[in-house]
Amino acid sequence: MYENQFGLSRRPFPANAVGASVFVGPQTAKFMAGMRKGLATSEAVVVVTGKPGVGKSTLVNRAIDAISGDKFIIRLSRMQLGHDEVLDFLLDKLDASDIPASTIRKISQSRDLLARLTNTGTRVFIVIEDAVRIGEDALAEFEALTAVDADYPAGANIILMGDDTLLEKLDAPALLRLKQRTRLRQAVLALSAGELQGYLKHCFRIAGGEFDLTFAAGTGQMIAELCQGNPRVANKLVESMLSAAAEQKATKVDAALIAQVARDDHGLRVDIPVTAGAPVPAAAPVPEAQDQAAVAPVVEATTTPLEITTPERLAGPDPIVPAPQGTGETAVPEPEAGPAEAAAPEETAPAPDDDAEPAVAPAPAEENAEQQRAAALLVELTNRARIAFEAQQQDSRTTGPGAGTNTNLGDQLIR
Secondary structure (H helix, E strand, O other), X not given: OHHHHOOOOOOOOOOOOOHHHOOOOHHHHHHHHHHHHHOOOOOOEEEEEOOOOOXXXXXXXXXXXXXXXXXXXXXXXXXXXXXXXXXXXXXXXXXXXOOOOOHHHHHHHHHHHHHHHHHOOXXXXXXXXXXXXXXXXXXXXXXHHHOOOOOOOOOOEEEEEEOOHHHHHOOOHHHHHHHHHEEEEEEOOOOOHHHHHHHHHHHHHHOOOOHHHHEOOOHHHHHHHHHOOOHHHHHHHHHHHHHHHHHOOOOOEOHHXXXXXXXXXXXXXXXXXXXXXXXXXXXXXXXOOOOHHHHOOOXXXXXXXXXXXXXXXXXXXXXXXXXXXXXOOEEOOOOOOOOOOOOOOOOOOOOHHHOOOOOOOOOOOOOOHHHHHHHHHHHHHHHHHHHHHHHHHHHHHHHOOOOOHHHHHHHHHHO
């Protein structure tokens, strides 16, 4: 057997888990708290629903064990009973002797035996594991035989278990009294992936081993997905995996073995997860015809600082061309717009005789800071040319027209 192979003292999943062998997770703790409230009185009925294999019987047994004091438990497994068979069943479980033939005497004898137990402080629990199958008439008989009345003030607790259809069954008119005695409806759900793995680790520790030393990393999640959180299914799967690993003399159960056992022994399919050490397939090459813009690396934009050239290093502007004789005007050439610049609107400079200032082209709207700085420098040079022009005109009025026009203006620009 696999116990020796993996150093276990016993099988990790006993047929009937009791006491410390029962896994107590978040759902179990919540269930136990609810059962304590539901069974607070000696005649209450509790309804427990859930899919087969989720652990209803185990949790109910654990809840009853947690109740202090003496207890007498009558269990009815998955079977059908006629209404006339309920009395015989109870008398047999109560160890009755000299059972009478009359139905009335049977009822009195069963009630007397229950009263003797309750009078000594013993709680009586009748656990019906498949209340859907037993039949409405039998359930009604159990309710009538355990109800509290003037002669029998204690009564007995009834715990009904079944799938979700049990709730519909209790809506039958014949079971109205049973439904009225119900103090708690408790649902047992499938375990989450984390709870299922905690359950497996608990079972292995109880058996003297460690789940993480027996199963490879990540396989607990695979088992949780395979069993869908059902502990009974998980027990069968893990037992099969341990047996297969022992036959192969494997020291640890890995994902490949789990997939093989699930497929071959249980007809299940599972995707093997990629572990951290597994090789990762290389990415497919980019076709040559693919748009290069889609795969081109992103180039971070940079801004080159603008170097400002001082006027001493800058060549002077185009020479000023004198106006034709007799007009008394001198034209100032406008700077040419760059390829990225929009042409600035021109203003006609009035004649100097009207004391109007020559037009200065406004700085165009530029697309970046470098062009704006260059435009500002150009405007400054134009202003200097305008100042030199006005000074030259003033000199020409005093010394005569045309005297020293180009020379004096060039000197002004250089200065």
